[in-house]
Amino acid sequence: MSVPKVVFVLGPPGAGKGTQCQKIVEKYGYVHLSAGDLLREERAKPGSQFGELIENYIREGKIVPVEITCSLLEKAMESSGKEKFLIDGFPRSQNNLDGWNNTVAKRVKLLFVLYFDCPLETCTERCLARGAAGSGRSDDNVESLNKRVQTFLSETDPIIQHYKKLNLVETVDATKPAEQVFQSVSDIFDKIEA
Numbered sequence: 368m369s370v371p372k373v374v375f376v377l378g379p380p381g382a383g384k385g386t387q388c389q390k391i392v393e394k395y396g397y398v399h400l401s402a403g404d405l406l407r408e409e410r411a412k413p414g415s416q417f418g419e420l421i422e423n424y425i426r427e428g429k430i431v432p433v434e435i436t437c438s439l440l441e442k443a444m445e446s447s448g449k450e451k452f453l454i455d456g457f458p459r460s461q462n463n464l465d466g467w468n469n470t471v472a473k474r475v476k477l478l479f480v481l482y483f484d485c486p487l488e489t490c491t492e493r494c495l496a497r498g499a500a501g502s503g504r505s506d507d508n509v510e511s512l513n514k515r516v517q518t519f520l521s522e523t524d525p526i527i528q529h530y531k532k533l534n535l536v537e538t539v540d541a542t543k544p545a546e547q548v549f550q551s552v553s554d555i556f557d558k559i560e561a
């Protein structure tokens with residue numbers, strides 16, 4: 368078995384990470400692991416030990432303790448049997464980064480960090496529209512969104528800066544329509560796969 372390859376996908380809530388990841392999966396054969404989706408799945412499991420804790424963190428726009436998130440990510444990687452992963456929405460805090468570096472990081476190769484750059488107002492509008500259209504997410508409302516944006520600025524942005532210093536960040540302008548954004552994304556993956 369070769370070493371699993373990982374691309375972290377970061378950006379503010381509503382930047383289009385999930386949408387673009389779907390397209391990357393189709394074109395480049397990566398496995399998409401959304402940390403948020405894995406947490407929501409765990410929350411929904413009857414009798415989950417962490418269900419209530421996860422719901423409280425998500426509604427408050429706070430970041431779930433890394434032990435929970437990392438173990439869900441690692442289980443999903445193992446059970447996929449695959450070796451190219453998009454890890455979407457993680458690591459989004461120093462605690463996430465430390466937890467990852469002390470565990471899974473030793474067993475995988477981080478290729479780069481794909482960063483979707485988008486003004487926060489645009490992102491908030493997209494999430495509110497998504498909520499109004501029936502996303503069913505308990506955090507697509509004004510109160511949760513304000514908190515998510517604050518968390519992005521105070522906790523996630525420093526992680527992006529950390530990876531920028533390591534020259535590991537590929538930035539994409541995420542304000543354009545999804546198809547155009549994917550053009551830029553494809554340019555990056557074509558370069559990596561070449």
Ligand code: UDP
Pocket residue numbers: 378379380381384385401402403404406424425426427428429430431432436455456457458459463506515
């Ligand atoms: N979350 C978390 N740790 C993670 C990823 C997500 O605690 O590694 C929680 C956090 O509360 C976040 C919420 O899940 O606000 C939704 O995350 P998701 O990535 O689904 O939102 P997006 O950024 O895609 O809108």
Ligand code: MG
Pocket residue numbers: 384385401403455456
């Ligand atoms: Mg998402």
